[in-house]
Structure formats: C-alpha cells, structure tokens
Amino acid sequence: MNFRTHKHTRCRICGSSGLKKILDLGRMPPANAFVTKQNLSKKELTYPLDVYVCRRCNLVQLGIVVSPKILFSDYVYFSSTSKVFMQHFEELADTSIRRISLQKNSFVIDIGSNDGILLKPFIKKRFRVLGIEPARNIAQIANEAHVETIPSFFSVPLARRIKKSHGQADLITATNVFAHIDDIDEVIEGVKCILKENGVFIIEAPYLIDLLDNNLFDTIYHEHLSYFSVIPLTIFFRKHGMKIFSVEHTATHGGSLRIYAVRIGPPRKIDASVARYLRLEQNRITSLHTYKQFAEKIDRDKEKLVALLKQLRKQGKTIAGYGAPAKSNTLLNYYSISADLLSYIADDSRYKQNLYTPGMHIPVVSPMHLTERQPDYLVLLAWNFAESIMKKWNDLHEGGMKFILPKPEVNII
Numbered sequence: 279m280n281f282r283t284h285k286h287t288r289c290r291i292c293g294s295s296g297l298k299k300i301l302d303l304g305r306m307p308p309a310n311a312f313v314t315k316q317n318l319s320k321k322e323l324t325y326p327l328d329v330y331v332c333r334r335c336n337l338v339q340l341g342i343v344v345s346p347k348i349l350f351s352d353y354v355y356f357s358s359t360s361k362v363f364m365q366h367f368e369e370l371a372d373t374s375i376r377r378i379s380l381q382k383n384s385f386v387i388d389i390g391s392n393d394g395i396l397l398k399p400f401i402k403k404r405f406r407v408l409g410i411e412p413a414r415n416i417a418q419i420a421n422e423a424h425v426e427t428i429p430s431f432f433s434v435p436l437a438r439r440i441k442k443s444h445g446q447a448d449l450i451t452a453t454n455v456f457a458h459i460d461d462i463d464e465v466i467e468g469v470k471c472i473l474k475e476n477g478v479f480i481i482e483a484p485y486l487i488d489l490l491d492n493n494l495f496d497t498i499y500h501e502h503l504s505y506f507s508v509i510p511l512t513i514f515f516r517k518h519g520m521k522i523f524s525v526e527h528t529a530t531h532g533g534s535l536r537i538y539a540v541r542i543g544p545p546r547k548i549d550a551s552v553a554r555y556l557r558l559e560q561n562r563i564t565s566l567h568t569y570k571q572f573a574e575k576i577d578r579d580k581e582k583l584v585a586l587l588k589q590l591r592k593q594g595k596t597i598a599g600y601g602a603p604a605k606s607n608t609l610l611n612y613y614s615i616s617a618d619l620l621s622y623i624a625d626d627s628r629y630k631q632n633l634y635t636p637g638m639h640i641p642v643v644s645p646m647h648l649t650e651r652q653p654d655y656l657v658l659l660a661w662n663f664a665e666s667i668m669k670k671w672n673d674l675h676e677g678g679m680k681f682i683l684p685k686p687e688v689n690i691i
C-alpha cells in the first residue's frame with residue numbers, strides 16, 4: 279500500500295478492462311479530511327472523483343484509488359456516537375443469531391469493527407468475538423471497552439495468524455466496509471481461511487439501486503470504491519467458491535444490502551430473495567441510459583439547491599447546516615457551497631467540532647450554537663437522520679426556523 283493514488287483500469291470483480299465512465303465529480307479532498315484552524319491556509323490534497331461501470335459484470339466503481347493510509351489513518355468517524363447505528367447493529371446481531379441459529383459460545387469476527395458497535399450486542403449474548411479495525415485510535419477505544427480488537431488492515435496473512443490464535447469463526451461480518459476495500463479478492467480469501475466449513479459471511483453495503491433512485495450521489499467519495507448490487511456480487515462470490523443464499527434490505531445509509539453468503543458445498547437452501555433482487559436489477563443497472571439520467575439529475579438538483587440558498591441569502595436570511603458526515607463534503611464541494619451560503623455546520627460529534635470542512639472550509643460547531651445563533655434555515659446535510667434531527671430541534675422549528683431537506687428532492691419544511 280505504498281502509493282498515494284492509482285488509476286483503476288480493471289474491474290475489481292471480473293478483471294475486465296471494459297470500464298465506462300458514468301460520472302465525473304471533479305477533484306476533491308478526502309471527505310473525512312477535516313481541517314484545523316492552523317492548517318486553513320495550507321493547500322489541501324485533492325484527488326479526482328469519477329465513477330465507472332463495468333460493462334461485463336456491472337459493478338459500479340471509482341476510477342481512482344486513494345491510499346487507505348491517506349484516508350483512514352486518523353479517522354474521525356466513531357460508530358457509537360450514533361444511536362441510530364447502535365440500534366441497527368443490535369438488530370443485525372439479533373437477526374443473524376436467529377437466521378443462522380447461532381449457539382451460545384459461537385465465535386463472531388467483525389471486519390472493520392470500528393469501536394466495537396456491532397460486537398457489543400454479541401458480547402451481551404455471551405458470544406466469543408474478535409474485531410479487526412485499521413484505525414489505531416479507534417481500535418484502542420474498542421480494546422479499552424473490552425472488545426478484543428486487532429489494529430490492522432484485514433489480509434490473508436492476518437487471517438492465518440487469527441486461525442492459529444483464535445480458531446475459525448461461525449459468523450464473519452463486514453458491515454459498511456466492503457465498499458471501502460480495493461482488493462476484495464484478498465478479503466474473501468482471508469474470510470474463507472477463518473470461516474468454519476458451514477460458517478456464514480454477512481456483508482452490508484449501500485445499495486446501488488437506492489443510490490440511483492434517491493439521487494444519493496453524495497454517498498460517492500474516495501473511501502467508497504464500489505457501489506454494490508446483487509448481480510455483480512453473485513459473480514464475485516461464485517468466483518471464490520461461495521454463493522449468496524439470502525438478501526435483505528436495510529434502511530442504513532439511505533438503503534443498504536445485507537448479503538448472506540456461504541461456501542458452495544455444504545447444503546444451504548437459497549431463498550427466493552436472491553432471484554427477486556436479480557430480477558429487480560436486470561435491465562436497470564445494465565443500461566447506460568440509467569447512469570445518464572442519474573448524472574443529469576445531480577446537476578438539476580445542484581442548480582435547484584444553490585439557487586435557493588443564494589436567493590435566501592440575498593433576502594438577508596441566515597442559513598446553517600446540520601451534520602458534517604463524509605457525504606456532506608461531496609455535496610458541499612460539488613455544489614461549491616461555502617461559508618458565504620452556510621455560515622456554520624452543527625455536528626453532534628465532538629471529534630469534528632472546532633474543525634473546518636475539507637474543501638469548503640465551513641466551520642463545524644457544537645449543536646449548542648443553534649440555540650445561541652439560531653439560523654432562519656437549517657440544511658439537513660445528514661439527511662439519513664433527518665427525522666430524529668427535526669424531532670430534536672422542533673422547538674426552534676416552532677420558533678420560526680425552517681428545515682431544508684436536500685434529499686431525495688430539495689424540500690423546505
């Protein structure tokens with residue numbers, strides 16, 4: 279991984295060089311590279327953000343891979359800061375235990391385990407767990423909370439060491455991490471090394487169909503290398519001697535796939551959900567027309583939101599943002615929305631407060647500012663939490679502050 283960026287010329291799943299560009303968002307700094315006040319005058323590193331579809335297996339993927347060392351070394355995203363995610367992972371633990379009939383003392387490994395958010399519910403139910411998390415600062419927090427976590431990128435050599443030290447797992451999970459990894463062949467080979475013969479591998483990844491349907495282009499950033507759907511994933515698992523036996527849909531990140539996979543061999547019935555998703559995607563993700571419409575919609579939405587904000591500012595209204603997730607930086611940078619339009623962004627995570635957004639340099643502050651400097655309008659950049667944010671700030675709303683929802687359509691409430 280001793281590179282800064284490399285041009286991605288062959289499909290991550292099928293190796294085809296038939297990659298067709300479907301979207302160009304220009305150059306951008308990494309979406310989580312928040313800037314300190316001292317560094318505001320320094321030049322930020324930016325990288326192209328363009329998207330391709332493989333004409334053979336239909337995997338949608340970025341054209342440039344930025345080194346994970348640049349993207350993840352000092353990560354500011356902590357899962358457990360979000361209550362919605364905590365509930366989601368409790369549900370995932372419950373559902374997987376039930377569906378796979380996991381027995382007490384089963385061994386669960388989570389790849390990209392963050393601060394242990396998914397493993398904690400398994401610990402409560404007395405399972406043996408192990409986390410693997412590349413961001414050292416976050417792995418340390420997990421270990422301090424008694425979730426055993428190896429601070430490392432996942433690889434085949436690491437899997438071999440784990441097999442020796444901990445044995446093989448009944449369940450391996452990789453939630454919202456598969457899309458981040460360039461060499462997914464290495465991951466799956468590592469998974470097979472530490473997965474019992476009849477063990478189950480679950481991945482969760484944002485779903486391409488939701489991205490297209492709801493115009494969630496802001497979920498495109500350098501960390502997300504692939505935009506998955508069931509058609510290419512079926513090809514991917516088959517290539518590695520595995521098969522998908524069930525597909526579920528979850529609401530996280532604007533809509534995600536939960537894929538259950540096992541080795542081909544031990545009997546495991548494939549349920550009807552797999553064929554249903556394959557049918558849903560056929561003629562849709564395989565058509566270039568779909569992506570052309572998607573790109574056009576992004577630019578129409580850009581015009582609409584920017585015109586609205588400019589008009590409000592002209593009328594002397596004050597506007598702030600709520601939520602500075604990574605995706606907000608794709609939107610702000612592509613729309614060129616700077617502090618002239620959004621005076622500040624309130625975010626619940628204290629790790630982002632007092633920093634500035636990458637590229638546009640909008641100050642990120644504590645939500646306390648909303649009561650002290652109440653804006654006339656609040657743009658919900660963390661649109662996936664819109665409902666809970668609006669509920670939380672209903673008092674200000676009743677006092678006259680309006681919400682602007684950027685997704686799926688620009689909407690004032």
Ligand SMILES: [Zn+2]
Binds near residue numbers: 290291292294334
């Ligand atoms: Zn391909």
